[in-house]
Amino acid sequence: MxxxxxxPKLLKPYDPKETEDRIYKLWEESGFFNPDVCIxxxxxxxxxxxxxxxxxxxxxxxxxxxxxxxxxxxEDIMVRFARMQGKRTLWLPGTDHAAIATQSKVEKILEKxxxxxxxxxxxxxxxxxxxxxxxxxxxxxxxxxxxMGASLDWxxxxxxxxxxxxxAVRTAFKKMYDDGLIYRGHRIVNWDxxxxxxxSDDEIVYEERKAKFYTFxxxxxxxxxxxTTRLETKVGDVAVAVNPTDExxxxxxxxxxxxxxxxxxxxxxxxxxxxxxEKEFGTGALGVTPxxxxxxxxxxxxxxxxxxxxxxxxxxxTVEDERILNKKTTEVRTIIAEWLKNEGLLEKEEEVxxxxxxxxxxxGIIEPLPKLQWFINVNKxxxxxxxxxxxxxxxxxxxxxxINIIPDRFEKIYFNWIExxxxxxxxxxxxxxxxxxxxxxxxEIYCGIEAPKEEGWIQDEDTLDTWFSSGLWTFSTLGWPDxxxxxxxxxxxxxxxxxxxxxxxxxxxRMILMSTYILGVVPFKTVYLQGVVRDAQGRKMSKxxxxxxxxxxxxxxxxxxxVRMSLIIGTGPGNDTKMSEDKIRAYKNYANKLWNITRFILxxxxxxxxxxxxxxxxxxxxxxxxxxxxxxxxxxxEMEEHKFYLVGDKIYQYTWSRFADIILExxxxxxxxxxxxxxxxxxxxxxxxxxxxxxxxxxxxxxxTEEIWSLVPEDNKKLLMVEKWPQ
RNA sequence: GCGCGAUUAGCUCAGUUGGUAGAGCAACUCAUUUACACUGAGAAGGUCGGGGGUUCAAGUCCCUCAUCGCGCACCA
Numbered sequence: 001m002x003x004x005x006x007x008p009k010l011l012k013p014y015d016p017k018e019t020e021d022r023i024y025k026l027w028e029e030s031g032f033f034n035p036d037v038c039i040x041x042x043x044x045x046x047x048x049x050x051x052x053x054x055x056x057x058x059x060x061x062x063x064x065x066x067x068x069x070x071x072x073x074x075e076d077i078m079v080r081f082a083r084m085q086g087k088r089t090l091w092l093p094g095t096d097h098a099a100i101a102t103q104s105k106v107e108k109i110l111e112k113x114x115x116x117x118x119x120x121x122x123x124x125x126x127x128x129x130x131x132x133x134x135x136x137x138x139x140x141x142x143x144x145x146x147x148m149g150a151s152l153d154w155x156x157x158x159x160x161x162x163x164x165x166x167x168a169v170r171t172a173f174k175k176m177y178d179d180g181l182i183y184r185g186h187r188i189v190n191w192d193x194x195x196x197x198x199x200s201d202d203e204i205v206y207e208e209r210k211a212k213f214y215t216f217x218x219x220x221x222x223x224x225x226x227x228t229t230r231l232e233t234k235v236g237d238v239a240v241a242v243n244p245t246d247e248x249x250x251x252x253x254x255x256x257x258x259x260x261x262x263x264x265x266x267x268x269x270x271x272x273x274x275x276x277x278e279k280e281f282g283t284g285a286l287g288v289t290p291x292x293x294x295x296x297x298x299x300x301x302x303x304x305x306x307x308x309x310x311x312x313x314x315x316x317x318t319v320e321d322e323r324i325l326n327k328k329t330t331e332v333r334t335i336i337a338e339w340l341k342n343e344g345l346l347e348k349e350e351e352v353x354x355x356x357x358x359x360x361x362x363x364g365i366i367e368p369l370p371k372l373q374w375f376i377n378v379n380k381x382x383x384x385x386x387x388x389x390x391x392x393x394x395x396x397x398x399x400x401x402x403i404n405i406i407p408d409r410f411e412k413i414y415f416n417w418i419e420x421x422x423x424x425x426x427x428x429x430x431x432x433x434x435x436x437x438x439x440x441x442x443x444e445i446y447c448g449i450e451a452p453k454e455e456g457w458i459q460d461e462d463t464l465d466t467w468f469s470s471g472l473w474t475f476s477t478l479g480w481p482d483x484x485x486x487x488x489x490x491x492x493x494x495x496x497x498x499x500x501x502x503x504x505x506x507x508x509x510r511m512i513l514m515s516t517y518i519l520g521v522v523p524f525k526t527v528y529l530q531g532v533v534r535d536a537q538g539r540k541m542s543k544x545x546x547x548x549x550x551x552x553x554x555x556x557x558x559x560x561x562x563v564r565m566s567l568i569i570g571t572g573p574g575n576d577t578k579m580s581e582d583k584i585r586a587y588k589n590y591a592n593k594l595w596n597i598t599r600f601i602l603x604x605x606x607x608x609x610x611x612x613x614x615x616x617x618x619x620x621x622x623x624x625x626x627x628x629x630x631x632x633x634x635x636x637x638e639m640e641e642h643k644f645y646l647v648g649d650k651i652y653q654y655t656w657s658r659f660a661d662i663i664l665e666x667x668x669x670x671x672x673x674x675x676x677x678x679x680x681x682x683x684x685x686x687x688x689x690x691x692x693x694x695x696x697x698x699x700x701x702x703x704x705t706e707e708i709w710s711l712v713p714e715d716n717k718k719l720l721m722v723e724k725w726p727q
Numbered sequence: 728g729c730g731c732g733a734u735u736a737g738c739u740c741a742g743u744u745g746g747u748a749g750a751g752c753a754a755c756u757c758a759u760u761u762a763c764a765c766u767g768a769g770a771a772g773g774u775c776g777g778g779g780g781u782u783c784a785a786g787u788c789c790c791u792c793a794u795c796g797c798g799c800a801c802c803a
Contacts, residue, residue: 355802578738603762649751
């Protein structure tokens with residue numbers, strides 16, 4: 001068969017490798033990722049409804065993984081759909097400095113490659129290294145995002161630690177400080193001995209381990225036995241607390257006992273009654289260590305007990321006994337256990353399951369320590385916000401449906417988190433990050449957006465929790481604190497926030513906090529939460545398991561469109577995605593199927609172009625048009641409901657099982673034996689259907705559809721990415 | 728301990744307000760140069776996790792149990 005009228009490219013199978021970079025370049029050069037350009041060129045109406053969304057900024061800690069690919073795909077589908085609907089569409093890219101994560105990564109590299117510590121370099125030199133690493137990661141990430149086909153407006157790219165965002169951070173900090181929401185307090189915090197910094201409650205991950213649960217007495221003459229897994233802290237005990245209703249111990253309450261020698265340490269133990277103690281747990285008596293336990297510290301405050309610190313920042317003991325001093329806590333635990341055994345004080349030693357608190361980023365075992373740190377008060381009424389607290393503002397935003405969370409079961413998880421929320425510790429003892437905008441001079445303290453002009457002020461050494469700057473992201477990227485910035489006025493609140501459900505507290509909640517407090521509005525109207533990408537067996541993908549799938553590698557092998565489709569289909573919101581190469585291969589075949597459908601249609605319609613005004617359709621084709629119309633109505637509704645997993649599958653079904661297998665086959669018969677009218681009608685129908693399929697598929701498979709679009713003869717054709725969504 | 732989710736064909740998942748179970752992938756049989764082998768046609772595959780209940784009718788609603796996953800709390 002000779003096909004003189006079609007592009008020779010179509011005679012070979014579809015080649016994503018040859019196509020994708022070229023198409024992405026075409027999109028970039030068109031400027032259509034930028035909504036201003038779309039307006040300028042008459043693609044979008046200036047007064048059109050807006051659709052705005054920030055890209056959850058990837059951490060500059062390396063490269064993108066398949067989870068990022070999934071995020072980019074879902075968001076790109078939303079954005080391309082909105083753009084094709086004629087909305088004024090902004091998808092804003094950026095990267096996150098990810099303070100602790102990035103710093104500890106660079107520390108590791110420094111240690112491995114040069115055998116140096118950050119202190120060997122000093123703050124300034126070390127930060128230079130971090131910035132260099134961050135820049136390299138950034139470049140990789142941007143490249144990878146482009147490979148995935150993401151239609152991000154690169155002209156508006158932001159970084160959580162650039163000058164503009166730093167200004168926003170200082171402005172927000174100052175406002176919170178002036179409103180009394182940010183305060184400095186001395187209290188028990190989560191100290192990470194490995195990362196040498198404080199972390200917030202949310203940065204703790206619990207690991208289940210076996211532990212020994214010891215029951216013992218401080219001394220032969222002490223009347224009450226207590227139980228603990230942390231024997232080493234007992235040298236810091238100042239009291240024993242019992243439940244006020246516990247008859248067993250009533251007679252001892254109020255008495256103080258001196259233990260002259262508890263493994264070389266003198267203890268003064270007062271017996272107190274406190275409701276926090278459960279009668280049924282252990283012996284029903286609790287050894288109170290105010291310096292190294294949150295609950296104990298609270299009990300100590302209630303009973304006016306002293307605090308005695310016995311562990312330092314390196315998780316080493318500080319008490320004056322040569323058996324203990326400067327040793328690791330875990331070592332001392334066994335030393336004390338031995339001592340108790342020898343003294344005949346140890347009554348029981350049981351094996352129990354225990355949740356050990358570890359630092360999310362470094363894996364260090366958390367050591368509760370009393371420290372002076374900066375906090376955000378979540379329970380203080382705020383004058384400008386009707387005396388509501390930050391907690392209440394966060395609750396109201398979702399309760400009032402100002403923010404809609406998809407799937408809605410995450411609302412409960414969100415509420416539950418807020419109910420248990422304590423003040424947010426925002427200071428970190430690391431170098432990489434936003435420096436706290438507070439200066440000291442003797443007893444004086446100054447908080448300001450800029451440093452004080454006079455001599456002698458010294459800035460706080462600490463930096464801010466990375467999530468402080470991320471919390472401002474929806475508006476710090478749009479020109480805030482300038483309330484008249486055009487982007488801020490046009491695009492905030494944003495329409496959608498799509499992200500992985502594991503950062504709902506870290507990020508989603510903090511954005512709601514910052515936006516409702518600072519601006520009095522929600523940061524976004526809808527939150528779409530996605531699950532985790534897993535392997536074919538449902539295991540989490542990880543480097544150590546060796547089952548990690550590199551998005552770029554599979555894209556190179558099967559084409560980006562195929563990877564995108566397999567990340568979407570079969571995965572509802574909030575659910576985990578299971579990925580396998582089989583699945584990707586299937587959608588690679590589908591891209592090629594579309595290619596061949598095009599070849600057939602173009603070669604059998606020759607030079608005919610689709611005519612919008614054609615009306616002489618055969619009865620059979622009118623029916624087919626109706627069927628297709630109903631499909632489009634259905635999927636358009638589902639697109640608006642964010643049910644991309646259904647839409648993708650339905651288009652796939654229609655194109656392959658219905659359009660290719662049935663309609664194209666029956667067209668051959670018509671072309672051979674039909675009347676002139678039937679033939680021309682069918683040709684128009686096929687061209688029109690191809691046109692429509694390319695449009696509805698475009699958000700899912702942007703590359704192959706754009707490429708085919710360029711091969712279909714039509715007058716005054718725009719890029720497919722800015723064509724109108726069909727009806 | 729409290730709460731959430733899942734459990735449907737070998738695998739991954741759909742299944743709208745209750746009306747006799749669907750798709751993709753894999754496997755199976757056939758076709759062999761067709762727009763397309765990155766193909767087509769066909770057949771096979773399920774007491775919808777177990778038990779109980781409501782109903783004329785339950786994959787769907789209610790109760791209960793089990794297994795898996797997740798969140799929170801506890802973790803003296």
